Amino acid sequence: MTTTKDMAGAGTRMSPRPLIELGVSFWSAKALLTAVEIGLFTELARGPASERELSERLDLHPRAARDFLDALVALDVLDRTDDVYRNTPAAAAYLDEGKDTYLGGWMRQASRHLFRAWGGLTESLRTGKPFIGWDSADYFQRLYEDEEERQRFIAAMDAMTNHIAGELAAGLDWSGYGTVVDVGGARGNLVGHLARAHPHLRGTVFDLPELDRLFAEHMAKLGTGDRIAFVSGDFFADPLPEADVLIFGHILHDWDDEQRRRLIAHAYPFVRPGGCVVIYDRMIDDERREKAVSLLGCLNLLLVTPGGSEYTVGECRAYARDAGFARTSTMPLFDGLETAVIGWKE
Template identity: 40%
Template sequence: MSSTSEGIKPATLSMDHIWQLGFGFWSSKSLLSAVELGVFTALSDGPLDAEDLRQRLNISERSARDFFDVLVSLRLLERDEGRYANTRETNHFLDRNKSGYIGGILEMCSVRLFGFWASLTEGLRTGKPQSEARSGKTIYDMVYSNPELVEPFVSAMTGYSQGTAIALATKFAWRNYRSFADIGTAQGAIPVRIALTHLHLSGVGFDLPPVRGAFERYVARNGVSDRITFQPGDFFADSMPSADVLIMGHILHNWALDTRKTLLRRAYEVLPQGGALIVYESLIDDDRRTHTVGLLQALNMMIETEHGSNFTGAECQSWMHEAGFRDLQVEHLNGSDWMVVALK
């Protein structure tokens, strides 16, 4: 992941590019509202004209046609002779009834995160979070105290993690191990994908007790209940599961540095000799120049948490080395996600 600034010329921006960046929230919110309203699910059975689609969505007549045509111009919908249809991609990824649905995380962005990001300037001035953390709570406090919110939330996490789960199941040397545990597993996207790909493996999903029902239903739907089980627990208060491989995905960025180091030490203690720890995150590149999503994730951690932040692969390797790990390496997984792998 290391890069160098030697020979790099200053970036040049056109006025049009600056305009697109400044007004980028127009396009973003159009997509988020479309997912929230269920546009792509409404079109799952076939094309509809503007009026039929408007009525199906129960939205006002005033700007419905403009809204649908914005989605056409963004290549999210197709239009032929006045009838609107999903594209191949939106039909697969944004229809709530499809197994490949990734819109859960976008729905959460629309109804929750978009509003918090509107307060980014205030957060930058104060260094304080702009989410539920302003009142001393976390999103987990809010969600896991309400049974009706648990399944939608963990389903959103599954949509967010699907591509990474596929990559993780194929890019790590799973043939060398027999068992694994996913720490902070949510609905279980990671252990399910690994189990489906490697029939010799058995795994554990470790998370807070309210997650159990959603996890076990998801595992059962995917037919791997005989090899994937749930272990309730709090990784601050309870011992992590014993397994050949531990996985911490999108965990460390939530916490202050001392807490991250504590979690890494606890992982080291529970792993057997020769065991592996996989940490995956939307890492910042070591030169802090090119991984835009990783850098934006750093701002998101400021908005979301009291002490969280994002980090580079080199920083994560240094913490793992301090905890006692060896043979450290960083490898790209999918999209903005990279994994840092270390052995005991």
Template identity: 35%
Template sequence: MKNQPTPENILKIGTGFWASKILISATKLQLFTLLAEKKSMSGMAIKAHYGFKCTDRNVYDYLDTLTTFGFLNREGIMETARYSNQLESDIFLDKNKDSYIGGMLEMLNNRLYGFWGNLEEALLTGKQQNEAKNGNDLFEAIYADPERLKEFIQAMSGVQMGNFMAFAKTFDFSKYNTLVDVGGSGALLSLIVAQHQPHMKFISWDLPPVAPIALENIRHFNLQDRVITGNGDFFKDPIPKADIVVMGNILHDWDEETKLMLMRKAYEALPKGGSFVAIEGIIDNERKKNAFGLMMSINMLIETGSGFDYTFNDFTKWANAVGFESTNILPLAGPSSAAIAIK
């Protein structure tokens, strides 16, 4: 029968953590970085490189699953097979490339994979399921540990890298000269836009412990003349004045009252005609298509307890309440968009 129900989707979603772990384990092992260097390898060469103790069949199953998912190319089969990176894997999962987004996958593996095991508790209690369960503030715990902070910054940069590239190429910067990235993390948004907009100057604005990581990236891109760091706390300090104020994955951390406070601060930092830009997994207004945005919102329950992702209609309502003149939305990479408010 043509429309006979099947359990296919139930099984696909129910075993989703299998697929996730296969990808993030390959990222942690730096398999895609290895294949970018070697161009192609046999299954047994890969097994020998890592010293896997599982059977040959297990190795082929693992690599062929990555091939089935579209992350690897394969010529031959099993003993005759040679594996290489698929194009997106080569661009985004080779750790030696500036376009690497694997930091997010590394954090999923090292932090969030375990925390998400407590989703039922989060729903029942409304409480965070991360470091805060031990009485530690999430951000204080992350910022107090330099290695954890670096991993967190790489993760935030990784999840947004495709969006930064799309934003740099599709947003109309022609009438703007300055940009401040609030919670600028590793300064990658500023650096990527700076590469495409040579007439502009940038401030990557974040807490003081972040500055050394951002400065390292700025030196790597050799853009010290146009991208600088600024130290500040958006709960205590005014946002630096600029023609464009950007917040990438910032608003969704907080409850509605705090979102409005941050948008007011952005409004105050802008001139007439200036733009406030929120880059996140904006949920579709009907709340039925952007599964990533909805899952990211659940992740905010795990991470912050009170934060949530939002629709463009939500954003427009808040922008109107703050005093912005108009709003529009610019689709970026995959499920993410730039929600834009004009003063």
């Protein structure tokens, strides 16, 4: 905590500023999320624009526009020269809807739904149940029911898996593996990019039947439709496609501890001898002190799932060992935001 001279100048005291800024940090988050929601960064991807031009194009009130835009400059997501605004390099890379790396689909649903859900944190802390005073008691069901929401959310997840796929393609030795299954793999972006990086691979996506059409469209776009298949089913109850490598990305954290154990145990027989399971999420450090974003992610999952939470790296290693995998290793992903645990089968 920073210190400052007290009013009398005789000593030092802790500054309250960090706590005050932390207490209103949701102001910054909502300003960014709203900018994504109204398409500000996509508009600026067409070229720099003045306050007046942006107000007209985005229907911003003159009382609010300048303060809103300058707040985003202060937050380092916009640059300004005189009265002309432009995207920062990071905003241009990740918040322009015209790019494959666009993360705004996730931010849009965070603005529309998660921001409201977090208003129920006090209630959820006392009941242990999701906060249901908004669109749906089942957050993910709500996303998948709405075609537009589903496509935006999946596109945002794809922007993340674009990075993760490249790291997995380079970080795991695929030379001895010929087949891979992405369990809960949506429209197949991860497996598609793995197959493009390693042309000998054949893949399968296992997910809900309503994603079949989106899968076929995306495979055609990636040019991998001849090497990747789609199988629908319930990954707790139905047999999984057998493969050398089974991947569970952003799946386990949606479920409680017993269900996570059961899911990895269920997957074990479908990993071929000598193969492995790859599990990645925003895992918590084992001391539960360092990764604030992962610990806050636990609270987010409290608000939107019946039993989900993030979990520690050690807990994930135990899921794999208890299922029968002989040894485990870890791999940092996405600038350390994610962690992969790999369980190896004899």
